[in-house]
Amino acid sequence: MSLGARHLYVHLPFCAHRCGYCDFVTVVGRHSQHAEYVEALLAELELERGVLAPQLETVFLGGGTPTFTEPAALERLLASLPPASEVTVEANPETVTQELARMLRAQGVNRISLGVQSFRPHLLEVLDRVVQPDTVRRAFYHLRDAGFDNISFDLIYGIPGQAPSDLDADLADALELGPEHLSCYELEAKHGTRFTHAHGEELERQADAMEWYFELVVERLTGAGYRWYETANFCRASERDLRSRHNLAYWLGRDYLALGVGAVSTIGGRRWRNTPRLAGYMQALESEIAPEREIEPLSHDVQRRERVMLGLRLDEPLVLGDLAGVVDERAVSRLELLGLVRSDANRQTLALTPRGRFLGGGVTADLLV
Amino acid sequence: MTQDRIRNFSIIAHIDHGKSTLADRILELTHAVSSRDMREQVLDSMDLERERGITIKAQAVRVEWKGHQLNLIDTPGHVDFTYEVSRSLQACEGALLVVDAAQGTQAQTLANAYLAIENNLDIVPVVNKIDLPSADPDAVAREIADLIGDDPEHVLRISAKTGQGVEDVLDAIVERVPAPSGDPDAPARALIFDSSYDQYRGVVAFVRVVDGSFSTREPLRAMALGTRFEAEELGFFSPTRSAASTLEAGEVGYVITGLKDVSRLRVGDTITSERRPADAPLPGYKEVKPMVFSGLFPTDSDAYPELRDALERLKLNDAALFYEPETSQALGFGFRCGFLGLLHMEIVRERLEREFDLDLIVTAPNVAYRVKPPNGEWKEVHTPSDMPNEVEEVEEPYIEASIIVPKEYVGAVMELNNDRRGTFDHMEYLSEQRVHLTYELPLAEIVLDYYDQLKSRTRGYASFDYDMIGFRPGKLVRVDVLVGGESVDALSLVIHRDSAYDRGRALVERLREEIPRQHFDVAIQAAIGARVIARETVKARRKDVLAKCYGGDISRKRKLLEKQKAGKKRMKQVGMVEVPQEAFLAVLNLSDEKKS
Numbered sequence: 001m002s003l004g005a006r007h008l009y010v011h012l013p014f015c016a017h018r019c020g021y022c023d024f025v026t027v028v029g030r031h032s033q034h035a036e037y038v039e040a041l042l043a044e045l046e047l048e049r050g051v052l053a054p055q056l057e058t059v060f061l062g063g064g065t066p067t068f069t070e071p072a073a074l075e076r077l078l079a080s081l082p083p084a085s086e087v088t089v090e091a092n093p094e095t096v097t098q099e100l101a102r103m104l105r106a107q108g109v110n111r112i113s114l115g116v117q118s119f120r121p122h123l124l125e126v127l128d129r130v131v132q133p134d135t136v137r138r139a140f141y142h143l144r145d146a147g148f149d150n151i152s153f154d155l156i157y158g159i160p161g162q163a164p165s166d167l168d169a170d171l172a173d174a175l176e177l178g179p180e181h182l183s184c185y186e187l188e189a190k191h192g193t194r195f196t197h198a199h200g201e202e203l204e205r206q207a208d209a210m211e212w213y214f215e216l217v218v219e220r221l222t223g224a225g226y227r228w229y230e231t232a233n234f235c236r237a238s239e240r241d242l243r244s245r246h247n248l249a250y251w252l253g254r255d256y257l258a259l260g261v262g263a264v265s266t267i268g269g270r271r272w273r274n275t276p277r278l279a280g281y282m283q284a285l286e287s288e289i290a291p292e293r294e295i296e297p298l299s300h301d302v303q304r305r306e307r308v309m310l311g312l313r314l315d316e317p318l319v320l321g322d323l324a325g326v327v328d329e330r331a332v333s334r335l336e337l338l339g340l341v342r343s344d345a346n347r348q349t350l351a352l353t354p355r356g357r358f359l360g361g362g363v364t365a366d367l368l369v
Numbered sequence: 370m371t372q373d374r375i376r377n378f379s380i381i382a383h384i385d386h387g388k389s390t391l392a393d394r395i396l397e398l399t400h401a402v403s404s405r406d407m408r409e410q411v412l413d414s415m416d417l418e419r420e421r422g423i424t425i426k427a428q429a430v431r432v433e434w435k436g437h438q439l440n441l442i443d444t445p446g447h448v449d450f451t452y453e454v455s456r457s458l459q460a461c462e463g464a465l466l467v468v469d470a471a472q473g474t475q476a477q478t479l480a481n482a483y484l485a486i487e488n489n490l491d492i493v494p495v496v497n498k499i500d501l502p503s504a505d506p507d508a509v510a511r512e513i514a515d516l517i518g519d520d521p522e523h524v525l526r527i528s529a530k531t532g533q534g535v536e537d538v539l540d541a542i543v544e545r546v547p548a549p550s551g552d553p554d555a556p557a558r559a560l561i562f563d564s565s566y567d568q569y570r571g572v573v574a575f576v577r578v579v580d581g582s583f584s585t586r587e588p589l590r591a592m593a594l595g596t597r598f599e600a601e602e603l604g605f606f607s608p609t610r611s612a613a614s615t616l617e618a619g620e621v622g623y624v625i626t627g628l629k630d631v632s633r634l635r636v637g638d639t640i641t642s643e644r645r646p647a648d649a650p651l652p653g654y655k656e657v658k659p660m661v662f663s664g665l666f667p668t669d670s671d672a673y674p675e676l677r678d679a680l681e682r683l684k685l686n687d688a689a690l691f692y693e694p695e696t697s698q699a700l701g702f703g704f705r706c707g708f709l710g711l712l713h714m715e716i717v718r719e720r721l722e723r724e725f726d727l728d729l730i731v732t733a734p735n736v737a738y739r740v741k742p743p744n745g746e747w748k749e750v751h752t753p754s755d756m757p758n759e760v761e762e763v764e765e766p767y768i769e770a771s772i773i774v775p776k777e778y779v780g781a782v783m784e785l786n787n788d789r790r791g792t793f794d795h796m797e798y799l800s801e802q803r804v805h806l807t808y809e810l811p812l813a814e815i816v817l818d819y820y821d822q823l824k825s826r827t828r829g830y831a832s833f834d835y836d837m838i839g840f841r842p843g844k845l846v847r848v849d850v851l852v853g854g855e856s857v858d859a860l861s862l863v864i865h866r867d868s869a870y871d872r873g874r875a876l877v878e879r880l881r882e883e884i885p886r887q888h889f890d891v892a893i894q895a896a897i898g899a900r901v902i903a904r905e906t907v908k909a910r911r912k913d914v915l916a917k918c919y920g921g922d923i924s925r926k927r928k929l930l931e932k933q934k935a936g937k938k939r940m941k942q943v944g945m946v947e948v949p950q951e952a953f954l955a956v957l958n959l960s961d962e963k964k965s
Contacts, residue, residue, distance in 0.1 A: 009920055183917070185916050185917045186916045188916055188917075210912065211910075211911040211912045212911060212912075214911075214912045214914070215911065215912070231914050231916070231918070232914075232916055232917050232918075247919060250918070250919055250920050250923065251918075256920055258920060258921070262921075263921070264920055264921040264923075264924075265920075266920065266923070271923075271924060273921075296924060302927070305927065306923060306927055309926065309927060309930055310918065310923070313918065334945065335888075338888055338889055338945070340888055357914075358911060358912050358913070358914065359888050359910060359911075359912070359913045359914070360913065360914045361913040361914050361929075361930065361933065362888065362910065362913040362933065363888070363913075364930060365930055365933040365934040365937055366937065368930070368934060
């Protein structure tokens with residue numbers, strides 16, 4: 001019944017510098033290559049156009065720092081991508097100028113995901129962010145002025161040196177600006193990175209604090225009228241559905257095509273990851289052949305497990321249907337008794353209770369057979 | 370071969386005093402193995418033995434020396450295996466008593482030498498490792514001579530490692546060990562002193578022929594059990610298997626029985642001929658009673674039948690191993706097993722895991738108790754959870770510990786024994802430097818970590834052996850552990866009233882560390898009857914989420930979740946609580962807690 005993927009992700013790996021905690025595929029500088037890379041993306045799009053539906057629902061430009069890309073190259077890319085009803089671009093505050101905001105708007109972008117991370121200067125410094133708190137506000141108003149009425153903030157908690165009052169103040173500062181959407185992540189420091197090396201002890205202390213930082217985030221944001229619609233995502237309750245439609249596609253187990261270096265696509269029970277090497281990626285597409293890919297076939301069973309794992313991150317009940325086969329009935333009963341899971345009378349749907357959502361990882365591990 | 374040219378002997382020695390090296394050298398010297406083919410320690414056939422450097426199972430090897438047939442019957446050297454040593458000794462007329470020239474007599478040397486003397490064996494004393502710089506052969510020779518009432522001049526001085534003096538050992542065996550004295554014309558009788566199982570050929574019995582002779586294809590009978598079988602093959606090891614048409618009076622060898630049911634032939638039984646059966650069996654072995662017990666449970670409950678089969682196999686040549694089915698609420702179906710001691714337990718566990726590929730949970734060991742309920746009969750209890758709540762009297766097994774230690778550590782040993790409810794019995798100087806101490810101790814006090822403690826407090830110099838001396842009354846109580854309100858039978862322990870509180874406290878603290886945080890608060894309690902003596906809480910987790918999850922993260926997150934799931938599957942469910950298997954071993958490690 002698949003009429004092709006209706007969701008497109010485009011990866012722009014370039015950044016002004018690499019932040020210590022980041023584990024995305026990123027490339028520092030290389031201005032000279034930006035235009036060339038955009039051509040490679042478009043070449044990959046041509047190769048894969050067959051897997052896309054005639055009409056797309058969402059396009060998402062992520063990175064890296066998409067807005068760090070040379071404006072001309074970025075404009076050419078946006079102009080060449082197929083239209084969609086939700087087009088999101090990730091932006092770092094320091095890159096958002098009036099001109100850029102206008103250009104994005106003119107090119108059909110209607111949603112911005114702003115990498116705020118924190119409003120505290122000392123924490124931004126720990127994160128290697130060059131930005132000042134005022135820069136965030138300025139960027140926000142440039143975007144509003146350009147007509148963006150759907151802006152999301154990324155916030156990070158569990159930063160080395162962060163006190164509970166810092167988190168409280170960050171949330172208050174964010175709420176004062178009133179974005180339509182907020183994504184709040186705990187800092188995930190990978191083992192062996194220089195960041196972990198530099199902040200090891202403090203990260204351990206934060207790991208303990210993180211338990212109730214998460215509760216604090218949910219409490220503050222839902223208290224301010226935001227809907228906790230996904231484990232780490234909140235949207236303003238409004239007549240408009242302000243959930244990220246693109247990310248919902250992931251959580252609902254829909255097919256998506258992803259272009260770019262290191263990008264991961266999932267279509268028709270097959271997942272593949274493009275080579276993370278920029279040179280290799282560009283070389284292949286210069287010759288109009290697909291870049292080197294790592295392919296992971298997804299069995300029916302694995303697909304169903306993923307749909308349970310992802311679906312339970314959402315606030316709306318998961319409709320079980322054929323997913324019932326990978327859910328452990330006895331675990332459902334036990335977890336219902338503990339007040340972590342709720343199910344309807346006929347066990348047609350499954351959802352986590354608020355407390356269950358705080359324990360979503362363990363609860364999901366319990367639920368799967 | 371006529372009996373006057375046969376010599377049957379064992380080597381008895383403390384662990385590491387060079388028994389296996391001497392055996393190897395004897396095989397080499399008698400051309401039983403060429404030095405090129407020589408693996409070190411040929412006699413220890415099991416991997417496990419080779420790795421641990423100790424010998425578990427007795428085995429016999431035949432060699433030729435100056436027109437004589439010498440049968441070397443190997444014996445185990447550790448404290449737990451006194452019983453097996455005595456089994457092997459019953460098949461011999463003589464024993465080499467080997468003592469390290471640097472270390473001198475050790476507790477096991479004493480124990481085994483006395484055992485040999487009790488069995489009327491002629492002893493050939495040997496001081497080994499005279500090549501070591503720290504060797505003092507004359508002093509050690511005096512010690513041995515003193516011990517067995519011999520002349521120090523009679524003590525051989527050798528180095529099994531270099532081969533120096535080994536020929537003299539062989540000559541001494543021929544000269545000093547008496548020839549067997551059975552009746553070659555009487556109805557045939559052979560003592561089964563060991564056995565093993567071959568997948569294709571069934572039970573293989575190691576026998577010492579006492580009277581008459583046996584031949585291939587002869588119909589035979591095990592006298593105690595009445596099992597009938599045929600000698601499919603007879604022979605001996607030299608050291609590889611050599612078939613022979615007959616086994617004569619005085620000889621040592623093997624009988625392949627073809628029996629597939631291992632329970633039908635028992636070590637200690639007498640084999641006789643069906644055609645001309647003997648009237649009475651040979652004196653067998655006294656039944657040994659296991660004194661240390663623990664529960665063995667398969668990690669995967671489906672593996673219960675395999676565990677049962679494996680225990681049956683082990684029992685075949687380990688008569689001291691005892692087992693009966695046990696059901697635990699926490700651990701499912703398994704077996705309560707009885708062992709001679711801790712090393713025996715450890716070796717059984719390792720053999721089960723290694724040779725039979727089983728994954729096991731072994732509960733903390735305990736001793737056998739005799740209990741008398743009010744107005745009831747005395748009975749023996751092997752499992753703490755079987756100990757009745759109301760008891761009039763309880764008795765626990767006691768041992769006499771024999772410890773040899775350099776004099777500067779006497780204080781440390783006394784302190785340890787006092788801590789362990791020991792009663793001083795006796796002390797004597799073996800030499801100017803070394804002291805022999807005897808203590809009476811409850812067996813329960815040594816089953817956990819006594820030996821390790823003894824070694825560490827004496828920098829490894831102490832040697833230790835013990836004998837059971839019977840049951841004595843004790844002020845013992847049962848401490849139960851409740852996890853999330855449910856009593857966990859596998860964690861119950863029986864303990865002296867005076868240390869119940871400390872142990873209970875330490876146990877719940879250890880469990881709090883071992884039990885991971887759950888979706889709810891978990892209370893861990895230690896209780897005597899209805900009285901809670903210690904309590905800890907594992908606080909509920911408040912957060913357990915995989916933070917962010919977008920298109921590129923899904924596979925990794927799924928794998929993390931699967932890992933988490935696999936971790937949960939390895940846990941045992943106690944009520945609603947997931948308890949890792951390690952937690953069941955928490956009782957074992959309590960002593961660390963006590964020290965710190």
